[in-house]
Amino acid sequence: xxxxxxxxxxxxxxxxxxxxxxxxxxxxxxxxxxxxxxxxxxxxxxxxxxxxxxxxxxxxxxxxxxxxxxxxxxxxxxxxxxxxxxxxxxxxxxxxxxxxxxxxxxxxxxxxxxxxxxxxxxxxxxxxxxxxxxxxxxxxxxxxxxxxxxxxxxxxxxxxxxxxxxxxxxxxxxxxxxxxxxxxxxxxxxxxxxxxxxxxxxxxxxxxxxxxxxxxxxxxxxxxxxxxxxxxxxxxxxxxxxxxxxxxxxxxxxxxxxxxxxxxxxxxxxxxxxxxxxxxxxxxxxxxxxxxxxxxxxxxxxxxxxxxxxxxxxxxxxxxxxxxxxxxxxxxxxxxxxxxxxxxxxxxxxxxxxxxxxxxxxxxxxxxxxxxxxxxxxxxxxxxxxxxxxxxxxxxxxxxxxxxxxxxxxxxxxxxxxxxxxxxxxxxxxxxxxxxxxxxxxxxxxxxxxxxxxxxxxxxxxxxxxxxxxxxxxxxxxxxxxxxxxxxxxxxxxxxxxxxxxxxxxxxxxxxxxxxxxxxxxxxxxxxxxxxxxxxxxxxxxxxxxxxxxxxxxxxxxxxx
Amino acid sequence: xxxxxxxxxxxxxxxxxxxxxxxxxxxxxxxxxxxxxxxxxxxxxxxxxxxxxxxxxxxxxxxxxxxxxxxxxxxxxxxxxxxxxxxxxxxxxxxxxxxxxxx
Numbered sequence: 147x148x149x150x151x152x153x154x155x156x157x158x159x160x161x162x163x164x165x166x167x168x169x170x171x172x173x174x175x176x177x178x179x180x181x182x183x184x185x186x187x188x189x190x191x192x193x194x195x196x197x198x199x200x201x202x203x204x205x206x207x208x209x210x211x212x213x214x215x216x217x218x219x220x221x222x223x224x225x226x227x228x229x230x231x232x233x234x235x236x237x238x239x240x241x242x243x244x245x246x247x248x249x250x251x252x253x254x255x256x257x258x259x260x261x262x263x264x265x266x267x268x269x270x271x272x273x274x275x276x277x278x279x280x281x282x283x284x285x286x287x288x289x290x291x292x293x294x295x296x297x298x299x300x301x302x303x304x305x306x307x308x309x310x311x312x313x314x315x316x317x318x319x320x321x322x323x324x325x326x327x328x329x330x331x332x333x334x335x336x337x338x339x340x341x342x343x344x345x346x347x348x349x350x351x352x353x354x355x356x357x358x359x360x361x362x363x364x365x366x367x368x369x370x371x372x373x374x375x376x377x378x379x380x381x382x383x384x385x386x387x388x389x390x391x392x393x394x395x396x397x398x399x400x401x402x403x404x405x406x407x408x409x410x411x412x413x414x415x416x417x418x419x420x421x422x423x424x425x426x427x428x429x430x431x432x433x434x435x436x437x438x439x440x441x442x443x444x445x446x447x448x449x450x451x452x453x454x455x456x457x458x459x460x461x462x463x464x465x466x467x468x469x470x471x472x473x474x475x476x477x478x479x480x481x482x483x484x485x486x487x488x489x490x491x492x493x494x495x496x497x498x499x500x501x502x503x504x505x506x507x508x509x510x511x512x513x514x515x516x517x518x519x520x521x522x523x524x525x526x527x528x529x530x531x532x533x534x535x536x537x538x539x540x541x542x543x544x545x546x547x548x549x550x551x552x553x554x555x556x557x558x559x560x561x562x563x564x565x566x567x568x569x570x571x572x573x574x575x576x577x578x579x580x581x582x583x584x585x586x587x588x589x590x591x592x593x594x595x596x597x598x599x600x601x602x603x604x605x606x607x608x609x610x611x612x613x614x615x616x617x618x619x620x621x622x623x624x625x626x627x628x629x630x631x632x633x634x635x636x637x638x639x640x641x642x643x644x645x646x647x648x649x650x651x652x653x654x655x656x657x658x659x660x661x662x663x664x665x666x667x668x669x670x671x672x673x674x675x676x677x678x679x680x681x682x683x684x685x686x687x688x689x690x691x692x693x694x695x696x697x698x699x700x701x702x703x704x705x706x707x
Numbered sequence: 708x709x710x711x712x713x714x715x716x717x718x719x720x721x722x723x724x725x726x727x728x729x730x731x732x733x734x735x736x737x738x739x740x741x742x743x744x745x746x747x748x749x750x751x752x753x754x755x756x757x758x759x760x761x762x763x764x765x766x767x768x769x770x771x772x773x774x775x776x777x778x779x780x781x782x783x784x785x786x787x788x789x790x791x792x793x794x795x796x797x798x799x800x801x802x803x804x805x806x807x808x809x810x
Contacts, residue, residue, distance in 0.1 A: 178769075
């Protein structure tokens with residue numbers, strides 16, 4: 147077995163932690179523990195073996211490979227695979243590894259790049275170096291009560307700012323922030339439909355609109371009305387059900403996975419690293435810290451998000467964005483993004499060759515047009531590379547920097563995850579408008595598709611001899627119409643209405659006036675017909691089936707009864 | 708308490724490692740909240756109960772803002788502190804005086 151001495155150290159540190167001699171866990175305190183063990187606990191032969199491993203670069207490399215690939219998997223801490231790169235970064239600072247050349251690249255990085263923070267040097271007008279690389283790892287939390295939920299590494303800042311960023315990240319995973327994100331996504335977020343299904347759905351909504359227009363403005367469909375209305379209702383229901391089911395399933399999944407990620411984040415300590423030894427004043431790096439805390443949590447448990455399309459898409463894109471995105475903005479615990487000094491930061495991003503996108507608070511200075519104005523007046527600096535003593539110079543090129551303004555950190559999730567879809571927004575507006583129309587038309591659709599039973603004529607009749615009241619025992623007055631045919635009285639047709647007041651009833655009221663060309667002198671002559679009414683919103687179709695008839699004399703006699 | 712000339716400053720110390728073995732105390736601690744850059748401190752242990760000095764030692768900076776103490780203990784202190792864990796309330800306080808760097 148190779149590198150037994152490292153196993154001996156690991157045994158010493160785990161036992162030391164279990165026995166209460168060490169405050170920090172073997173993972174959190176690995177550098178300090180190694181220093182103690184190597185300087186004061188290792189035997190002479192172990193020290194010789196370590197020195198032997200450090201004598202050649204080849205052996206040093208072997209040790210690093212062994213530690214990252216084998217030891218990290220086998221050692222485990224609290225049933226979790228150890229973050230090999232973090233351990234290497236920690237060990238790279240202590241003896242004897244601080245003198246091993248192969249540890250050089252681990253001294254400044256955890257190899258977990260995140261969204262860059264824009265932190266200005268004092269009196270900087272916006273230089274490329276103000277865009278600071280931020281790295282984040284999530285480690286298993288120690289029981290140590292004094293250990294904060296977020297730890298800064300390589301820079302100093304107010305722990306309150308870090309904790310606020312962490313709380314904002316938790317809110318985005320499972321809190322108000324998640325609600326805002328889901329709401330934004332529902333309104334304008336791309337859906338995970340395959341291309342053909344997307345086309346079918348859009349075609350479906352257009353067909354619904356066409357049917358509505360046909361019913362409102364087209365020729366009277368006559369006997370085809372029922373088929374038209376049935377097709378319209380079925381299509382609209384299917385589309386609405388599909389949309390609601392997809393949104394509900396994805397949102398529920400996101401909520402459930404977010405809750406799991408939040409639980410894991412709470413059980414972990416987030417280590418944020420910036421290598422410049424800065425003392426960060428103010429909270430303008432809060433948005434970058436918040437996003438990097440999310441990324442660190444995802445990296446520690448990437449399998450958790452796999453079944454959730456929303457989170458998986460966001461985290462994959464966040465991981466890719468870490469090379470080219472920067473962020474600035476003060477976040478509060480609920481994820482609200484507050485204003486910062488922006489002009490020099492925009493200039494810093496423009497001058498930094500790596501940055502293509504910047505997340506900012508909702509400020510005028512961050513409008514795309516404003517950025518293009520700044521870009522036009524900012525001297526851009528291209529990186530110069532040296533090859534064999536030759537300095538390569540590059541002419542200034544126009545740089546495209548995309549700005550993503552956010553009032554809430556949830557909007558940064560939308561931006562990084564590239565969720566915003568104009569076509570989806572338009573489809574949603576169309577679907578909403580159609581649904582409002584359909585909701586208003588639902589009583590009419592119901593009357594056409596499931597007509598109510600024929601009603602009977604009931605009391606009260608009209609108290610006045612100049613009026614005819616035809617009261618019906620129905621709860622759906624919109625479904626009927628009453629028609630009077632008489633040789634003595636003018637023929638009339640009237641809608642059935644639900645009247646309130648002292649003589650409350652569902653009835654049709656008609657004013658009785660004599661016919662201009664009477665065919666009889668019998669004022670009791672006439673028939674009252676009850677017929678079905680076909681309408682769609684304000685469009686009346688030709689009368690439906692006549693379902694009952696009463697002698698005029700019977701109706702007028704009702705009052706006296 | 709950190710005593711620098713006429714100035715005195717109080718700061719909590721976080722004990723990271725404590726081991727009493729063969730009559731020697733090995734201790735690592737960190738000063739909060741902001742790590743100091745002093746490489747060496749003269750350290751006086753003051754009894755928590757009697758508020759009297761009980762031990763004197765030197766604390767060396769040992770990477771990442773941690774200070775390390777390695778000192779021989781009187782037998783009664785060794786016996787009393789042998790069972791102490793880092794998470795227990797410590798029966799002592801420190802008075803730290805920055806010492807000139809040996810190097």
